Amino acid sequence: MLNLSTPTPARWLAQVEKNLDLLLIDHAHCEKKAAGVAMNLLFSYVEHAELTRSMTEIVQEELDHFHQVRELLDRRQIRFYKLSPSAYGSKLHELVNKHEPQRAVDRLLVAGLIEARSCERFGLLRDHLPDRELADFYGSLFESEARHHSTYVRLAKDFLDEEAVHQRLRELAEAEGAIIAAGEDRPRMHS
Amino acid sequence: MLNLSTPTPARWLAQVEKNLDLLLIDHAHCEKKAAGVAMNLLFSYVEHAELTRSMTEIVQEELDHFHQVRELLDRRQIRFYKLSPSAYGSKLHELVNKHEPQRAVDRLLVAGLIEARSCERFGLLRDHLPDRELADFYGSLFESEARHHSTYVRLAKDFLDEEAVHQRLRELAEAEGAIIAAGEDRPRMHS
Numbered sequence: 001m002l003n004l005s006t007p008t009p010a011r012w013l014a015q016v017e018k019n020l021d022l023l024l025i026d027h028a029h030c031e032k033k034a035a036g037v038a039m040n041l042l043f044s045y046v047e048h049a050e051l052t053r054s055m056t057e058i059v060q061e062e063l064d065h066f067h068q069v070r071e072l073l074d075r076r077q078i079r080f081y082k083l084s085p086s087a088y089g090s091k092l093h094e095l096v097n098k099h100e101p102q103r104a105v106d107r108l109l110v111a112g113l114i115e116a117r118s119c120e121r122f123g124l125l126r127d128h129l130p131d132r133e134l135a136d137f138y139g140s141l142f143e144s145e146a147r148h149h150s151t152y153v154r155l156a157k158d159f160l161d162e163e164a165v166h167q168r169l170r171e172l173a174e175a176e177g178a179i180i181a182a183g184e185d186r187p188r189m190h191s
Numbered sequence: 192m193l194n195l196s197t198p199t200p201a202r203w204l205a206q207v208e209k210n211l212d213l214l215l216i217d218h219a220h221c222e223k224k225a226a227g228v229a230m231n232l233l234f235s236y237v238e239h240a241e242l243t244r245s246m247t248e249i250v251q252e253e254l255d256h257f258h259q260v261r262e263l264l265d266r267r268q269i270r271f272y273k274l275s276p277s278a279y280g281s282k283l284h285e286l287v288n289k290h291e292p293q294r295a296v297d298r299l300l301v302a303g304l305i306e307a308r309s310c311e312r313f314g315l316l317r318d319h320l321p322d323r324e325l326a327d328f329y330g331s332l333f334e335s336e337a338r339h340h341s342t343y344v345r346l347a348k349d350f351l352d353e354e355a356v357h358q359r360l361r362e363l364a365e366a367e368g369a370i371i372a373a374g375e376d377r378p379r380m381h382s
Binding site: 029032035036039042043046047049052053056059060063064066067070074080081082 | 220223226227230233234237238240243244247250251254255257258261265271272273
């Protein structure tokens with residue numbers, strides 16, 4: 001359902017469990033960035049009524065999640081600050097075609113794959129974190145990320161035919177899987 | 192209350208009344224841009240909890256207004272398309288200081304002045320348009336623009352002391368008034 005080519009390796013959970021404060025701070029920034037990505041897509045394809053409706057919903061939900069993570073940080077007295085992101089997002093955006101309509105498809109599918117990876121990892125955190133409040137929190141976010149993934153893939157089909165979209169989704173999912181398999185030293189939601 | 196230095200000249204209403212379709216299309220883009228401005232401020236000052244809360248509300252309200260204008264266009268069978276903006280916004284942004292914390296103050300006050308001007312003009316449209324649906328629509332948007340103006344001015348006082356903020360607001364309002372007095376040939380919400 002999530003179209004991921006590669007499951008998260010076991011080392012990621014071990015990495016972030018030792019750095020839960022950093023994970024939470026990075027998670028807040030990820031929600032903010034997800035809202036920003038949806039807003040940018042709304043700006044770029046503003047004439048597309050259905051896309052602007054869907055992006056508006058995603059902006060609102062991601063900003064709501066951002067504030068939920070901020071409140072969790074406050075309750076735990078963890079200071080929220082600007083944190084360098086993992087290279088995951090920028091590596092994915094390098095794959096985006098420069099020419100329309102492929103560009104629209106790539107931007108939507110990359111956004112969709114990021115939602116899919118977040119969804120998969122929220123599921124891992126829900127199932128494996130011994131901290132019940134955190135496990136429940138990630139469980140509560142799981143469904144919306146899966147839904148956003150489906151929305152992005154569906155919208156891509158308004159720009160290219162279904163078979164071309166699925167072919168490109170497989171290519172981008174392979175590339176995403178390679179980035180995830182390589183991993184990253186900094187503990188982050190997408191390291 | 193709106194801190195404007197100069198009322199809208201009578202020629203503006205005459206200009207846009209002859210071009211209501213263009214005014215409405217431009218208005219939709221203005222709501223989208225207002226959402227984008229608030230999102231950019233949230234990104235820039237993400238550690239400021241109250242600012243991010245206020246910007247989230249503004250993003251949501253402006254996107255809601257964007258869709259309201261889109262629906263109005265649809266009901267009137269006016270095609271919505273990408274339209275060159277007036278130079279108003281870019282001229283105002285040229286006035287923004289490059290250095291913090293003055294930059295934050297300037298960005299907030301410029302955003303607040305744009306809301307104030309929109310509010311004043313929505314009031315003019317409410318009071319003078321013979322088209323009752325449009326007049327009522329602009330009346331319904333009036334209050335939120337006034338509220339956004341107050342929010343931006345209040346937040347600016349978290350970055351510089353109150354007297355410095357009011358001094359800068361007077362300077363920027365003078366500059367904004369000069370741009371409005373000069374006007375622009377293209378009929379737009381801020382021409």
